[in-house]
Structures are given as C-alpha cells and as structure tokens.
Amino acid sequence: MRFGYHVRMSGGPISALLEGIDAGCEAIQMFPGSPQRWGTPPVSDEQAVEFIEARSNSGIDPVLLHAIYLINMAAPSDSIFKRSVGSLASALAKADRLGATAVISHIGNHKGEGEEFGLKRIAEAVDSCLGHSTGDAMLLLETTAGAGTSIGNTFEQFGAVFDMAGRPERLGFCLDTCHIFAAGYDISTPAGVDDALDELDHYIGLDRLKALHLNDSRGECGSHLDRHEHIGQGMIGLESFRHMANHPALRGLPAIVELPYENRDKDSLDDLSLLRSLVEPQERSGEED
Template sequence: MRIGAHTSIAGGVSNALEEQLEYDGNCGQIFSHSPQVWQDPSVEDEEATAFRDRSAAADVGPWVIHSSYLVNLCTPKDDLRAKSIDSLQQEVEVADELDIEYVNVHLGAHTGAGVDTGLDNAASALDELDVPGDVTVLVESDAGSGTKLGGEFEHLATVIERSDEDLGICLDTAHMFAAGYDLSTAAAVEETVEEFDDVVGLDSLECIHLNDSKHACGTNKDEHAHLGEGEIGEAGIEAVVSHPDLRDLPFVLETPTEDGRGFAWNVKRARELRQDA
C-alpha cells in the first residue's frame, strides 16, 4: 500500500523525506515554497540530489508537489492568470529537478465569469505550460464552495476534454464528500467510483488525498478529520482504501494534527482499515 503524508521542506527538501520515514510513509506530498505567497521555489542542487537519492534508496514515492494556494486557473483577470501560469510552470520544473512525478493544482474560482468561461480559462491556462515529459499535472477535486470549480466530476471531465495537456486527476475524499459525493458506506463508495468512471474515466485518476471530513456530505465545507472519525467514517474510509479500482493508487494524507494524534497515527490507521484484495 502506498500511503504517506504532506511533509515539510523546512531546512531543505530532503528533510521532507526524513519526516515521511518518521511517519512510516512510503509516498508523499510537499510544497516547494510557502503556499500563501507568490514565491519562486529555490532548491539547491545538493538538496535535490539528496532528495532524489534518499527517496530512491528508501523506496518512497511517488511524490506530489502541491501548487500555491494563490494559483487560480479559472480567473478572468489577466494579471492573476499570468501569475498563476508562471507559478505552475516553476512547479513543474522543480518537480522535474527532484524526479517528482506529479504537480497537483486546484482549478480555482471563476469569480463571476461563469462556469463555462472559468473552465475554458483553466484549460487554456494549462495549455500554456511547458511540462517536462516525466511530470504530470493533476487537477484536484474541490469542495465546491462559492464560485470555485472542480467540485463536480463534470468540471474535471470538461477541463481534460478542452485541454491539450496530458492531465491526470487527484481526488480528495473530504472534498468529494463536501461536494455531495457520498463515501460513507461501501455501497456509496462503489456508486461514486462508478459515477467518476462514467463521467471522467478511471484511467485519468492518478492519486487520492485521503482525508475524513468534519462536516456532512454536500455541505461544501472543507475541514479534514482523522481517518474513520469524521462524517465519512470507518466504513467509508475502509471501502476507499480497499476498493479494487483505487487500492493501488498512492494515498496522501492531509489529516489534522490534533487530539494528540497526527500523520503517523493516520498512516497506521489507513493500513489497519485496508482489507486484503
């Protein structure tokens, strides 16, 4: 089972690998810089070499770079669009330098331009990227609040269809649940997986952000909970990590650190809930 957490690059990107090993994770996710500011990622050659070599030696991977929270591919504003494209371009270049397979991005919000225009904007923005051959951009599902896009499977399918880029999808279990896709029982998980396959296609699914939800299905509220202890619950998380169409994908945790528990507890919990094929 490929299960890991979002770890920190503080002190050098190779430290994210060491932190991952502390959690007993064998895949993971990082930010290449602070996600709340426009900032150029800066990775020294020595750090990059250490990260690549140590990850390979420890068999930790795949890794994902999560793009800045400021990126908005759907925006109708030219200046924000240009900054978003530039930021994402730098992310895919750093991913290539680190031998990281995936860069994950939210579509963003159309802020009044309308759903169709927002999706057009996102697809055309992605087409402006020069993505290295060994890197894949993943569009992440969203909780769907306000004018944010990506909460509906149709949004994801439309961007894939309209873009010339070879995109993948990252599904976030808490986001899907918040957006109205039930994952709380084995039957609900099966129905949701079938719907995703019908609308988007399982061949596009590359990664899962594995999070429980503190809020009920369809509330559009994005707040993560420990695995099995939120509104998705134990039966739902068990069904996700055991599902034959999902079980071989990398699972990345973005669960909270609270109640004396953190990523290590959730990595262990995911493995406990996983049922044999």
C-alpha cells in the same frame, strides 16, 4: 495503496523527506515553497542530488508536490492567470528536478464570470503550463469542496476541462474524499463510494485518477466546508475508507492524509497505521509484485 502524509519543507526538500521517513510514509506530498507566496525558492544541484539519493534509499515512492494556494487557473484577471500558469510551470520543473511524479493543484474560482468562462480558462491554463514544461511530471487537478464561485466540485466539470484541453497524457486527476463529500457526493457508505467512482469513470476516466487525498470530513455531505478530520472520526466514516482501501480501482494509488503529522492522536492509531489496518491481507500481498 501507498499511504503517506502531507509533509513540511522546513529546511530544503530533504527536510520534508526526513519527516516522511519519520512518520512511516510510503508516499509523501509537499509544497514546492511557501503555499501563500508567489515564487518558490530554487532547488540547487546539491539539494536535488541529496534528495533523489535519500529518497531512493528510503523506499518512499511517489513524491507529489501540492501547488501553492494562490493559484487560480480560472482567474478573470490576466495578471493572476499568468502568475498561476507560471507558478504551475515552475512547480512542474521543480518536480522533475526532485524526481517527483506530479504536481497537484486546485483549479480555482471564476469570481462571478460563470462556470463556462471558468472551465475554458482552466483548459487554457492546462494547455499553457503543460506546453511550457517538457519534463515527465504530470499535472493533477484536484476536486474542491465547492464553496462560493469555486469550480471543480463535480466530475462533469473536470470531464469538460479534460476534453477542452484535448486530454493530454500528462493531465491527471486527484480525488480528495473530504472535498467530494462536502461538494455533495455521499460517500459515507460503500455503495456511495462505488456510485461516485462510476461517475468519475464516466466523465474523467478511472485511468486518469493518479492520486487520492484521504481525509475524513468534519462538515456534512453537501456542506461545502473544507474541514479535514482524522480517518474514521468524521462524517464519512471508517467503513467507506475500508472499502476504498480495498477497492480494485484504487489499488496501487498514492493516498495522502492531509492533516498535520504532529496533530496525531497519541492515544490511538495514527491515520496511516489505521488505514493500513483496513487493507485486507490478499490486497497487501498482491501489491508486492
């Protein structure tokens, strides 16, 4: 696994990279712009060159973009739907300019129109934004905690979206441990992790799993609460993260901790060091080739 943090872009893309280097990341995730605002600042040619050069020297790989929070691929409103597709397409273009491998997005909320409507709408959004971009960056759909009328809290729903969208090659999946636990997958034991991965494989395919968000959960299993906790300090617990960190199906994936880097507990191992300490020696050496 390649561990990293979600880092902030405080002054152009390079600032996020520098934060990632400072935090000892092997992979990073960042927003393409302000997560609460439509429209993202463009990346100049100079910024793109600077970023790509500095990244290759840093050894950080991959870089992932996390789409803004306003996106709703299941929106009943045509204007929100169009803005969401446009925002995803521009994030994909930005990813290509920066050499980022993927854009990760939550899928949204059907606002009372029902699951069937929502899933069809999302498949349409996937089709449209991948059709509008011709680069290499993948679109990864992320699991949600399943609050309110949000969709994307079961692997079965994602499987339906993948099938409806015709399973394009650039469509992938991002698993957030806190979100699936809150949605009702009890991954607080190694056996529970295996069951969840079996179900993921059945509906989506493990080959589509391209990124992990490793967050422990403050809320209980099935609580639908999206509250991230430091690794091993929440309801999922350290043994499940140890199991995931050494799981053959998850080997080689980027694994992002989505708690602010500055909130690390200074008196104990930070999340990345803790996760690395869980990886058994043969796993780390086997990763080198």
